[in-house]
Amino acid sequence: MEDEKIIELFFARSEQAIKELDTKYGKTCHKLSCNILHNDLDAEECVNDAYLGTWNAIPPQRPNPLLTFLCKIVRNLSIMRHHANTAMKRNSTYDVALEEIEDCLSSTVTIEKELEIKELALIIENFLDTLSVENRVIFMRRYWFSDTYSDIAQRVGLTEKNVSVRLTRTRKQMREYLLERGVLV
Amino acid sequence: MTTKTFSQALGEIGDKYITEANEYVAVSKKFRWN
Numbered sequence: 394m395e396d397e398k399i400i401e402l403f404f405a406r407s408e409q410a411i412k413e414l415d416t417k418y419g420k421t422c423h424k425l426s427c428n429i430l431h432n433d434l435d436a437e438e439c440v441n442d443a444y445l446g447t448w449n450a451i452p453p454q455r456p457n458p459l460l461t462f463l464c465k466i467v468r469n470l471s472i473m474r475h476h477a478n479t480a481m482k483r484n485s486t487y488d489v490a491l492e493e494i495e496d497c498l499s500s501t502v503t504i505e506k507e508l509e510i511k512e513l514a515l516i517i518e519n520f521l522d523t524l525s526v527e528n529r530v531i532f533m534r535r536y537w538f539s540d541t542y543s544d545i546a547q548r549v550g551l552t553e554k555n556v557s558v559r560l561t562r563t564r565k566q567m568r569e570y571l572l573e574r575g576v577l578v
Numbered sequence: 579m580t581t582k583t584f585s586q587a588l589g590e591i592g593d594k595y596i597t598e599a600n601e602y603v604a605v606s607k608k609f610r611w612n
Contacts, residue, residue: 510587
Protein backbone atom coordinates (compact mmCIF):
# COMPACT_ATOMS: atom_id res chain seq x y z
CA MET A 394 0.00 0.00 0.00
CA GLU A 395 1.22 3.50 -0.82
CA ASP A 396 2.29 5.74 2.06
CA GLU A 397 -0.43 8.29 1.28
CA LYS A 398 -3.11 5.61 1.70
CA ILE A 399 -1.63 4.44 4.99
CA ILE A 400 -1.63 8.03 6.22
CA GLU A 401 -5.27 8.40 5.18
CA LEU A 402 -6.07 5.36 7.34
CA PHE A 403 -4.36 7.08 10.28
CA PHE A 404 -6.42 10.19 9.63
CA ALA A 405 -9.56 8.04 9.56
CA ARG A 406 -8.43 6.54 12.91
CA SER A 407 -8.57 3.06 11.41
CA GLU A 408 -6.52 0.42 13.20
CA GLN A 409 -5.85 -1.04 9.77
CA ALA A 410 -3.26 1.76 9.51
CA ILE A 411 -1.04 -0.01 12.04
CA LYS A 412 -1.42 -3.34 10.23
CA GLU A 413 -0.48 -1.77 6.90
CA LEU A 414 2.44 0.08 8.50
CA ASP A 415 3.69 -3.18 9.99
CA THR A 416 3.28 -5.08 6.73
CA LYS A 417 5.21 -2.47 4.77
CA TYR A 418 7.87 -1.36 7.23
CA GLY A 419 7.80 -3.80 10.15
CA LYS A 420 10.84 -5.77 9.04
CA THR A 421 12.94 -2.63 8.45
CA CYS A 422 11.96 -1.20 11.83
CA HIS A 423 12.67 -4.44 13.64
CA LYS A 424 16.11 -4.71 12.03
CA LEU A 425 16.98 -1.13 13.01
CA SER A 426 15.85 -1.65 16.60
CA CYS A 427 17.56 -5.03 16.83
CA ASN A 428 20.85 -3.51 15.58
CA ILE A 429 20.75 -1.21 18.62
CA LEU A 430 19.26 -3.52 21.23
CA HIS A 431 20.51 -6.94 20.10
CA ASN A 432 17.35 -8.40 21.60
CA ASP A 433 14.29 -9.48 19.63
CA LEU A 434 11.74 -8.96 22.39
CA ASP A 435 13.00 -5.49 23.31
CA ALA A 436 13.09 -4.60 19.63
CA GLU A 437 9.53 -5.79 19.17
CA GLU A 438 8.37 -3.63 22.09
CA CYS A 439 10.20 -0.59 20.72
CA VAL A 440 8.68 -1.06 17.29
CA ASN A 441 5.20 -1.40 18.81
CA ASP A 442 5.83 1.77 20.85
CA ALA A 443 6.93 3.49 17.65
CA TYR A 444 3.63 2.46 16.01
CA LEU A 445 1.79 3.97 18.97
CA GLY A 446 3.87 7.14 18.64
CA THR A 447 2.96 7.27 14.96
CA TRP A 448 -0.71 6.75 15.81
CA ASN A 449 -0.54 9.69 18.22
CA ALA A 450 1.35 11.92 15.79
CA ILE A 451 -0.83 11.34 12.70
CA PRO A 452 -2.97 13.40 12.60
CA PRO A 453 -2.10 16.26 12.72
CA GLN A 454 1.26 15.42 11.12
CA ARG A 455 1.46 14.11 7.56
CA PRO A 456 5.06 12.83 7.37
CA ASN A 457 6.74 12.46 4.02
CA PRO A 458 8.49 10.09 3.64
CA LEU A 459 6.70 7.98 6.19
CA LEU A 460 9.61 5.55 6.56
CA THR A 461 12.07 8.29 7.60
CA PHE A 462 9.59 9.50 10.22
CA LEU A 463 9.10 5.97 11.52
CA CYS A 464 12.84 5.14 11.55
CA LYS A 465 13.56 8.23 13.65
CA ILE A 466 11.02 7.20 16.28
CA VAL A 467 12.31 3.62 16.30
CA ARG A 468 15.94 4.75 16.64
CA ASN A 469 15.16 7.21 19.46
CA LEU A 470 13.09 4.69 21.42
CA SER A 471 15.66 1.94 20.89
CA ILE A 472 18.56 4.11 22.06
CA MET A 473 16.56 5.17 25.13
CA ARG A 474 15.82 1.53 25.89
CA HIS A 475 19.45 0.64 25.28
CA HIS A 476 20.64 3.18 27.84
CA ALA A 477 17.99 1.99 30.30
CA ASN A 478 19.18 -1.60 29.99
CA THR A 479 22.36 -0.90 31.94
CA ALA A 480 22.75 -4.49 32.96
CA MET A 481 22.74 -5.63 29.35
CA LYS A 482 26.01 -6.75 27.90
CA ARG A 483 27.43 -4.18 25.47
CA ASN A 484 27.46 -6.28 22.35
CA SER A 485 24.95 -4.77 19.94
CA THR A 486 26.00 -3.49 16.53
CA TYR A 487 25.17 -0.02 17.86
CA ASP A 488 27.87 -0.40 20.57
CA VAL A 489 30.39 -1.86 18.16
CA ALA A 490 29.78 0.94 15.64
CA LEU A 491 30.19 3.59 18.35
CA GLU A 492 33.34 1.99 19.77
CA GLU A 493 34.75 1.94 16.27
CA ILE A 494 34.26 5.70 15.87
CA GLU A 495 35.47 6.52 19.41
CA ASP A 496 39.11 6.99 18.38
CA CYS A 497 38.02 9.44 15.75
CA LEU A 498 36.18 11.54 18.36
CA SER A 499 38.51 11.30 21.33
CA SER A 500 40.67 14.17 22.47
CA THR A 501 43.16 14.62 25.29
CA VAL A 502 41.88 18.14 25.90
CA THR A 503 38.51 18.70 27.48
CA ILE A 504 36.49 21.44 25.84
CA GLU A 505 34.83 23.27 28.71
CA LYS A 506 31.88 24.44 26.73
CA GLU A 507 30.27 21.47 25.08
CA LEU A 508 28.86 22.22 21.70
CA GLU A 509 25.13 22.22 21.58
CA ILE A 510 23.83 19.00 20.08
CA LYS A 511 22.02 20.86 17.32
CA GLU A 512 25.13 22.85 16.45
CA LEU A 513 27.10 19.62 16.25
CA ALA A 514 24.37 18.07 14.10
CA LEU A 515 24.76 20.95 11.66
CA ILE A 516 28.53 20.39 11.48
CA ILE A 517 27.98 16.68 10.84
CA GLU A 518 25.49 17.58 8.09
CA ASN A 519 28.06 19.87 6.48
CA PHE A 520 30.61 17.09 6.65
CA LEU A 521 28.17 14.59 5.10
CA ASP A 522 27.63 17.04 2.25
CA THR A 523 31.33 16.77 1.37
CA LEU A 524 31.04 13.00 0.79
CA SER A 525 29.98 11.17 -2.35
CA VAL A 526 26.43 9.79 -2.22
CA GLU A 527 27.71 6.23 -1.89
CA ASN A 528 30.12 7.02 0.95
CA ARG A 529 27.46 9.11 2.71
CA VAL A 530 24.95 6.26 2.49
CA ILE A 531 27.54 3.80 3.83
CA PHE A 532 28.34 6.18 6.72
CA MET A 533 24.64 6.60 7.52
CA ARG A 534 23.94 2.88 7.29
CA ARG A 535 26.76 2.19 9.74
CA TYR A 536 26.39 5.00 12.29
CA TRP A 537 22.70 5.96 12.05
CA PHE A 538 21.15 2.57 11.28
CA SER A 539 23.92 0.57 13.05
CA ASP A 540 24.04 -1.92 10.17
CA THR A 541 26.85 -4.49 10.18
CA TYR A 542 29.55 -4.37 7.48
CA SER A 543 28.01 -7.48 6.00
CA ASP A 544 24.54 -5.85 5.86
CA ILE A 545 25.94 -2.72 4.23
CA ALA A 546 27.94 -4.70 1.69
CA GLN A 547 24.81 -6.60 0.75
CA ARG A 548 22.66 -3.49 0.63
CA VAL A 549 24.97 -1.41 -1.57
CA GLY A 550 26.50 -4.20 -3.63
CA LEU A 551 30.11 -3.91 -2.43
CA THR A 552 32.43 -6.32 -0.65
CA GLU A 553 32.77 -6.13 3.14
CA LYS A 554 36.42 -5.22 2.66
CA ASN A 555 35.50 -2.31 0.42
CA VAL A 556 32.92 -1.09 2.95
CA SER A 557 35.51 -1.34 5.73
CA VAL A 558 38.14 0.59 3.75
CA ARG A 559 35.63 3.32 2.84
CA LEU A 560 34.48 3.69 6.45
CA THR A 561 38.05 3.90 7.73
CA ARG A 562 38.76 6.64 5.19
CA THR A 563 35.53 8.51 6.01
CA ARG A 564 36.21 8.39 9.77
CA LYS A 565 39.67 9.84 9.15
CA GLN A 566 38.17 12.58 6.99
CA MET A 567 35.58 13.34 9.66
CA ARG A 568 38.22 13.60 12.38
CA GLU A 569 40.19 16.07 10.26
CA TYR A 570 37.00 18.00 9.51
CA LEU A 571 36.10 18.22 13.22
CA LEU A 572 39.67 19.21 14.14
CA GLU A 573 39.72 21.98 11.54
CA ARG A 574 36.51 23.40 12.95
CA GLY A 575 37.67 23.26 16.56
CA VAL A 576 35.10 20.64 17.55
CA LEU A 577 38.02 18.42 18.56
CA VAL A 578 41.23 19.90 19.90
CA MET B 579 33.37 14.44 22.54
CA THR B 580 31.72 11.30 23.80
CA THR B 581 30.20 8.69 21.52
CA LYS B 582 26.87 9.38 23.24
CA THR B 583 27.07 13.05 22.25
CA PHE B 584 27.94 12.05 18.71
CA SER B 585 25.04 9.60 18.58
CA GLN B 586 22.66 12.26 19.91
CA ALA B 587 23.86 14.76 17.31
CA LEU B 588 23.50 12.17 14.58
CA GLY B 589 19.91 11.71 15.76
CA GLU B 590 19.29 15.40 15.09
CA ILE B 591 20.52 15.55 11.51
CA GLY B 592 18.13 16.35 8.69
CA ASP B 593 15.60 13.86 7.37
CA LYS B 594 17.12 14.04 3.89
CA TYR B 595 20.15 11.98 4.95
CA ILE B 596 17.99 9.22 6.43
CA THR B 597 15.70 9.24 3.43
CA GLU B 598 18.66 9.08 1.06
CA ALA B 599 20.13 6.10 2.93
CA ASN B 600 16.77 4.29 2.82
CA GLU B 601 16.06 5.08 -0.81
CA TYR B 602 19.58 4.25 -2.00
CA VAL B 603 19.46 0.74 -0.57
CA ALA B 604 15.91 0.21 -1.85
CA VAL B 605 16.94 1.17 -5.40
CA SER B 606 20.15 -0.83 -5.14
CA LYS B 607 18.18 -3.92 -4.05
CA LYS B 608 15.65 -3.49 -6.87
CA PHE B 609 18.45 -3.03 -9.39
CA ARG B 610 20.19 -6.22 -8.27
CA TRP B 611 16.98 -8.24 -8.44
CA ASN B 612 16.37 -7.08 -11.98
